[in-house]
Amino acid sequence: MTSPEPGTALSRLRSAYAQAKTTPAAEAERSLAAIEATSRxxxxxxVATPEQVERSLENLDKLATRAGGPQSLPLYGVPMAVKDNIDVQGFPTTNACPAFAYEPEESAHAVEQIVEAGAxxxxxxxLDQFATGLVGVRSPYGFSESVYGQGIVSGGSSSGSALAVATGVVPVALATDTAGSGRVPAALNGIVxxxxxxxxxSTRGLLPACRSIDGITVMSTSVEDGLTVLRTIVGPDPRNPWGRTPAQLAPSQLDAGWRAPRIGLPAESALEFFGDDAMRAAHLAARGSAVETLSATTVPVDLEPFLEAGALLYAGAWVAExxxxxxxxxxxxxxEVHPVVREIIEGGAQYSAADGFRTQHKLRSLRHAVRPVWDDVDxxxxxxxxxxxxxDEIAAEPFAKNATLGHYTHFGNLLDLAAIAIPAGTTxxxxxxxxxxxxxPYSDLTLASIAARLMPAN
Structure with a gap:
């Protein structure tokens, strides 16, 4: 068995820069060497060329001077990776389809923000082609198993970002999540x-999968590092039609003096592990330990309306989208499109406008049904x-096994929820x-407060 090899924590990298123990040039060189070493x-x-890296370093010097020093840039000299359905000026955007590739005229808003912050x-x-899949094997650019081996898929669609972080090539990366694409590969590779x-x-500069429920996400080896990036990319974008008002993180409901959280727990009988008794045991042990660590008050929660909402994802409006x-x-x-991806997306043609409205109406009722849950739990x-x-299992059952991986993630964006996936050991x-x-919605920092107490700092 192998396991994640985390890169340098951002706090330690910042300290190393301040003490002149390393330089952004040296860290970029190290990252390029790691990309080559893990290319399989x-x-x-x-991959960035040496010339692109040199231009980035020159720009970094200018940014630091303008900001009053490196300490003013939260991502100063941080090597980062970006999923290839997010535009980065100077790099082709492929969406894992060579025939689709193009050269963007500008970077996505989130990329502009990380670069301005020093990344x-x-x-x-x-990625899984056109961000369609939770498996990480639907790409003509190759694919690989999880860092845990055993033939386990790396998960998708953000497989590359997860692998880059889990193997220590970069400490943090941008990914996306429509149906679980930023959480499933994080889970399968032991990262956040x-x-x-x-x-x-802002999703400006993100190629849409289902644009009404698409989101740009963060992968990291610690909650603290992920939050550093998240704080950098959150914010208003006047050119983004899908923005939220206010476009800012709400304060944690727990951190003022820290109170023990109220944790909603489904009944054990309501949890589906698809016959995987080892995973059931590992999860129940992890959740019991989490409740104890947090001194949490537990509240029973009916998971059924959440799962019912998730089942709508491939049942009409959003496939057509x-x-x-x-x-x-x-x-x-x-x-030139992966056959499984083509079958999924072309399936949207079977749905009428009436079907789309029916699923929207059903979702509205389910959102209403789950809303009271948040009155009782954090x-x-x-x-x-x-x-x-x-x-091998994906090859034999590409649709069924994909749905298996999304069982707990499909409902997240449909129900307008925030979420954090964190590693919890092994089976x-x-x-x-x-x-x-x-x-x-807006519980992001509350979730992070809880998650940070369940993970040791890296």
Missing amino acids: NHAFIT IVMGKTN GIKPTLGLV RLADMGEFFAAHAD ALLIPTIGTTVTM SDGRPCSLMLVGP
Whole structure:
């Protein structure tokens, strides 16, 4: 069994820079060497050239001078990776489809923010093509198993960003999450996946999967590092039609003097582990330990309306939404699209406008049904994944196993919730276990407060 090899924590990197123990140039060089050393996992589609890195370093010097010193830039000299459905000027955007690739005229708003904060973009990471899948194997640019081995898939669609962080190539990365794409690969690679409240991070410059529920997310090896990046990318963007007002993080409901949280727990009988008894045991042990560590008050929560909402994701409006954005390209390049991806997206054509409204109406009623839960709990604590899945299993059942991985994540954006996935040890046979904290919109910092107390600092 292998396991994650975390990169340098941002606090330690900042300290090393302040003490002149390393330089941004040296860290960028180290990151490029690590990309080369781990190239067999196909985490990256495009890697920064030495010339691009040199320009980034020159720009970093200018930013530091203008800001009054490196200490004023929260991401000063931090090597970062960006998922390749997010535009970065100077890098092609492929969406894991060579026929679709183009050169963006400007970077996505979130990328502009990390660069202004001092980050150095080291490359664009691999993904399930058109961000369609939770498995990490639907890419012509190659794919790799989880860092835990055993033939376990790396998870998608943000597979490359997860692998880049889990192998220590970069300490933090940008990813995306529509149906679980930023949480499932985090779970399968033993790292943190932060899915913020929809609309807090601008999606301008993000290629849409389902644009009404798409979000840019953060992957890291610690909650603290992930929050550093999240604080950098959250904020208003006048050019973003999907923004939220106010586009800012709400204060934690727990941190003023810290009170023990109220944790919502589904009945054990309501949890689905797909016959994986080792994962069931690992999860129940992890959640029991979490409740004890937090001195939490536990509140029973009915998980059924959440899962019912998740089941709507591939039942009408949102499959058609994928087709609405990509249908013209698919019609012209059908043979250049991964067959499973093509089948999923072309399936949107079977739904009528009436079907779309029916699913929207159903979702509205389910949002109404779950809203009172947040009067009684600060966070819901559930598995991020109910089991792991191997490459052979995905090959045999690509749709069913994909749904298995999304069982606990599909409902997140549909119900307008915030979520954080955190590692929770391993099963008895060495596979990754992950806990997910879920809360209402604007509960991002409350969830982070809880998550940080469940993870040792790196």
